[in-house]
Amino acid sequence: MAVTEIEKTIRPRRAVQVAGRLGALRTALTAWLGRPLASFHLVLAVFALLTALGLVMVLSASVVVSFNTQGSGLYTVFKKQLLYVLVGSVLFWVGLRMPLPTIRALSPIGMMFGVIILVAVLTPLGAKVNGTRSWFVVGPVSFQPIEVCKLALALWGAHVLVVKRAVLHRYRHLLVPVLPVALLLFALVMLQPDLGGTITLGVVLIALLWFAGAPLRLFGALALGGLAGVALLAVGTQYRLDRVVSFLSPDDDLGGKNYQAVQAQLALADGGFFGRGLGQGSSKWNFLPNVHNDFIFALIGDELGLLGCGLVLALFAMVAVVGMRIATRNIDPWIRMVAATLTVWLVAQAAINIGYVVGLLPVTGITLPLISSGGTSVVVTMLVFGILGNCARHEPEAVSALRSQGPGRFGKLLHLPAPDPYQPPKKRKPVRPTAPPRGAEQRRRGTPERARQKASRGNPRIAKGGRR
Template identity: 60%
Template sequence: MERSARSSRRTAKGSRFTALRQGLTAWLGRPLASFHLLLAVFGLLAVIGLVMVLSASAVQDAQKTTLSSFGKPMLLDALGLIGFYLGLRVPLRWLRQFSPTLLLIAAGLLALVLTPLGSGANGREHSWFTLGSLSFQPVELAKVALALWGAHVLVTKRALLTQYRHLLVPLVPVSMVLFALIMLQPDLGSTVSLGIVLLALLWYVGAPMRLFAVVLGSATAAVIVSSIGSGYRNTRLTVFLNPDSDPLGAGQQPLQALYALADGGLFGRGLGQGAAKFNYLSNVQNDFIFALIGEELGFIGAIVVLGLFGMLAVVGLRIAARNTDPWIRLVASALTAWIVGQAAINVGYVIGLLPVTGITLPLISAGGTSIVITMMAFGILANCARNEPDAVAALRSLGPGRVGGLLRLPAPEPYRPPARRKPVRPSTPPRGAARTGGSRAAAPSPEERRRVHRSAPPTEYRRRSAWRSGHGRSTEGGRR
């Protein structure tokens, strides 16, 4: 009896698991599944980020007796939602056509920020423009512009990408110019983020592995040289190699971040109950907000955040794989790699696996331009999801759906591959043109040949006819 009951329970569990798997597979096969999954990930990350920033800023608001730290994140999220809607609403073909202009604007702003018009954390840095209480950092715009323009260049030259000259030029030289402008600020963390976009474009276009070995080796050498040559970068590298070398100075943030993660335990100390934000961990709302998540929400909250970024990686690559337009595939892959890669670097240096670089956690950390531009990148990804062939067919035949009707989104246009040019066979030059050096002449037509043959003298005409009739035939006497 017990064996039969156990077997029946196992059968029931197996049937429920099978039904759940079949239902999930059927839902994922729906035309707009990628679009809805991306919206869910975007909404959850944005809400978690807003809540954690408000929690981290609560102590500052209590000390200042103002709500400045509350109103600014709300305003930035409102601007970010506008950017998300624009990225979702604008046709992708317009973004591709406008991508060279957008890159020129980003490069111009990167050069302009190095002038006295730019400002930074101290007198020697020029990283952003100050607009009242808000600031604009042009390097964030350069990440999206490089992804859009780089995909446009590679797709335009896709028939020639087997040659290194066409694979690297002009993508790599233009990227080097952007890297140089960012390093002049100086901002090593943003340079690394922009490098992720470049590597993603080369990876997903199918560049050979030896090229990545050369690029990564050169980038590593450049980072080491720049770290040794700069005081604060050298200090960060020393602290990474020996965390206890300066616990009250440069090593304070990494050590306090590890203490905050340890204090959180499995379920955390509770939302708003973290102690790290009481000046134990400086600027916790910016670069080290993942430590506050681990302290207040515990290991469970940290795993949820990591799971959302992992889900973003899966959904972004799914969008790229399900599209037929090669430009959309490259853009979706590059934007996904940038956001997920930047999140991995931020979490890596918070938990002590990487040296501190100052890269923010996308959609979670407090920031001005990073929040707005990241939300706009999510809007472009959602637009790419709506351009999947199945989604296009469903939206054009069944209507915009609930989300599309609420946001008044137009139906995307189906992808039409460019027409292939027919190869033109080159004409054969006359036999004597190469010897005489003259210009090519048209070959005579059969009618002209007959006319010239008939106009020959009678004796010559009879000799040619006899030669044609007897050519190749021999007689018994050996005469032809």
């Protein structure tokens, strides 16, 4: 009885202690998130973790591919990935350091450049890889223009919609010129044909219109058009049609059309909770094609288990939270729209990749941002994170702290200038004064007869006709 009474006394105390510790942790976390540069530091942390995880997994996944296909060593693919990461790191710094008004001013030029390179890739200048003419290849270096076009559409589309925000309630101003330009991009990408690029480009367009406040019925029409385009691309080539058929009938032809999807799910299952260990996964030994690129999430589950997959999901969930936090805490409408659109793009691309690896979506060939092996995707994604970090430094509290207290530790390390405060656009003066309503001037001054009568009240000579 004594022992039972002691346990009854100790358990509530332990519960109170645990609750107190959780409360203290919650208070400390809330205080840290309330700091002026919390969003900027979170962007840096997520970016560094995703980049490091991507390099480690590409190194583990590409050893067998390098040995079998490259023939020049075990680390050929990894060395290329490391080179792309170095180039992307420079662009990340440029995106952090370049003033956002300059980026906004250059967005129309970037959009024009994107259209030009999409046209050029359809000419003999472009290289045909895996049945699609969507690459420029110069020696060992390859470049995919659709990645640049997605960023250009996000920056330029936000600029146009913000300039016309006072008249966006009219369909003519809401859709023109953003929708025609986007449809031109869709047409050029579908001519390649590139299903994954078309889907992610559509995500950027929908995000722009959503954050611009477009009516819901417009998204229904866009969804119907998007489904028609995806269906057209899916049946346009045999291997895409095989992917759709294998998704609709996952239990048929397990050694043929469904082989890749089945092997991805087996790799996830073999990893268990803790995984086989880094570098010990069996799926990369020619059991799972494109494991270092499209299906790297399956290798993460194979080698790092459910914990590794949970880490990836948590990092992209953090990208979503931080990106929307940056969008809501800014007062510049262009920064708000750009931060929200870029965030939706990154998170949606990761969700599509993870979705088809686990069998929830058909295979589309979309890479996992910053983790999959891929040159243009990695470089452009690192630039996107740099722009997000720049947007975080333009939060009003961050601007005040940086201008009053100095650039801070990371600002000194990266040589980042203090951002300028937000200046609302000046109201345009009319080109010529508005003509007054007809008769307003006479009502203000009165008729000549009324003016004469008013003046005659104080002047008797005028009352007598002006004669003495």
